[in-house]
Amino acid sequence: MMKPLIITATPNISWLHPEIRYPRSLEEFVEEAKQSAKEGASIIHVHAEGTWGKYIDTLKREMNVIVQCGMSSLDISERMEVFTHRADMISVILGHHDEAFVNVQTHKLHTREELEEYMKLSKRYGVKPEFEVWHLGHVWNLRYLIGKNLVSTPYFATLFFNWPGGNWTPATVQEYIYRRSMMPTDGIFSVSVMGNEMKELLVHAVLEGDHVRVGTEDHPFIGDRPATTHELVAWIRDIANDLGRKIASVDEARAIIMGEL
Numbered sequence: 001m002m003k004p005l006i007i008t009a010t011p012n013i014s015w016l017h018p019e020i021r022y023p024r025s026l027e028e029f030v031e032e033a034k035q036s037a038k039e040g041a042s043i044i045h046v047h048a049e050g051t052w053g054k055y056i057d058t059l060k061r062e063m064n065v066i067v068q069c070g071m072s073s074l075d076i077s078e079r080m081e082v083f084t085h086r087a088d089m090i091s092v093i094l095g096h097h098d099e100a101f102v103n104v105q106t107h108k109l110h111t112r113e114e115l116e117e118y119m120k121l122s123k124r125y126g127v128k129p130e131f132e133v134w135h136l137g138h139v140w141n142l143r144y145l146i147g148k149n150l151v152s153t154p155y156f157a158t159l160f161f162n163w164p165g166g167n168w169t170p171a172t173v174q175e176y177i178y179r180r181s182m183m184p185t186d187g188i189f190s191v192s193v194m195g196n197e198m199k200e201l202l203v204h205a206v207l208e209g210d211h212v213r214v215g216t217e218d219h220p221f222i223g224d225r226p227a228t229t230h231e232l233v234a235w236i237r238d239i240a241n242d243l244g245r246k247i248a249s250v251d252e253a254r255a256i257i258m259g260e261l
Contacts, residue, residue, distance in 0.1 A: 198218070
């Protein structure tokens with residue numbers, strides 16, 4: 001029996017299509033988060049650099065949702081509010097940020113020493129890491145952290161495909177199967193895809209028992225039509241239902257992430 005499908009919603013800027021509308025204020029973000037949760041999302045991926053605490057506190061007060069804070073390119077000092085306000089999860093890329101977006105060129109080194117510090121802070125504050133795995137070098141770094149007993153199981157990892165830049169990997173089923181086979185055991189895996197290959201790869205992830213991430217940040221289209229994050233959540237929810245995969249409630253998603261289900 002497959003575990004229920006965890007849907008992560010990303011109602012943030014589209015790095016490749018910045019002209020696409022997305023929530024720019026806290027009020028707009030909370031409303032989009034509520035709509036996404038209503039459609040089946042259990043994790044809301046947040047960008048709120050400089051105002052992390054306000055977003056975390058408001059989301060927790062307004063709704064039952066798993067708050068996952070992104071922008072892993074930032075320094076730890078720029079994300080300490082994520083820990084002190086005790087978000088549920090924090091995104092941690094397992095190596096160098098090398099991204100080539102429309103208006104942003106990112107080159108940011110994240111050392112293994114920094115990754116170790118993230119793990120220590122996560123344990124101290126009870127914030128679960130969401131490991132970003134873009135290629136096999138990131139798998140090596142994850143194994144390194146596991147080998148140092150810094151990672152609690154089940155760990156949560158998102159596999160990224162077709163994000164442009166030096167970390168690029170093709171959005172193919174072959175790449176997904178191979179990278180998935182190289183991941184350490186005792187993990188929970190989600191999939192993020194940029195580009196029109198999104199449907200094929202997410203469907204494969206759903207059928208394999210893995211989880212999915214959708215929203216304006218990843219790929220803000222359904223076919224050729226621009227879509228909001230909650231529309232993308234409803235789209236993948238309906239596909240999963242047609243394939244016979246149950247959608248996780250927020251409480252079920254929490255239990256899966258904590259290894260209780």
